[in-house]
Amino acid sequence: xxxxxxxxxxxxxxxxxxxTQVVFIEVEGKSTTVHLGANLLFSVEESPEAIAAMVxxxxxxxxxxxxxxxxxxRATG
Numbered sequence: 001x002x003x004x005x006x007x008x009x010x011x012x013x014x015x016x017x018x019x020t021q022v023v024f025i026e027v028e029g030k031s032t033t034v035h036l037g038a039n040l041l042f043s044v045e046e047s048p049e050a051i052a053a054m055v056x057x058x059x060x061x062x063x064x065x066x067x068x069x070x071x072x073x074r075a076t077g
Contacts, residue, residue, distance in 0.1 A: 027048060
């Protein structure tokens with residue numbers, strides 16, 4: 001259950017969201033709205049592309065760590 005941290009527009013400050021609860025993301029005017037289950041929604045500063053990249057990175061991190069720890073994967077870079 002990875003989490004991402006986004007910056008809220010309406011109330012200011014940060015919000016931490018569980019990535020498995022994100023239903024969809026949309027752009028409304030100049031703001032991005034993240035829709036979660038149970039009819040929750042938040043307007044945030046980040047673009048949909050940036051949010052998608054954060055979610056992908058958060059979801060892939062445990063898999064990558066497990067592969068590296070098992071010796072199947074090899075750290076590059």
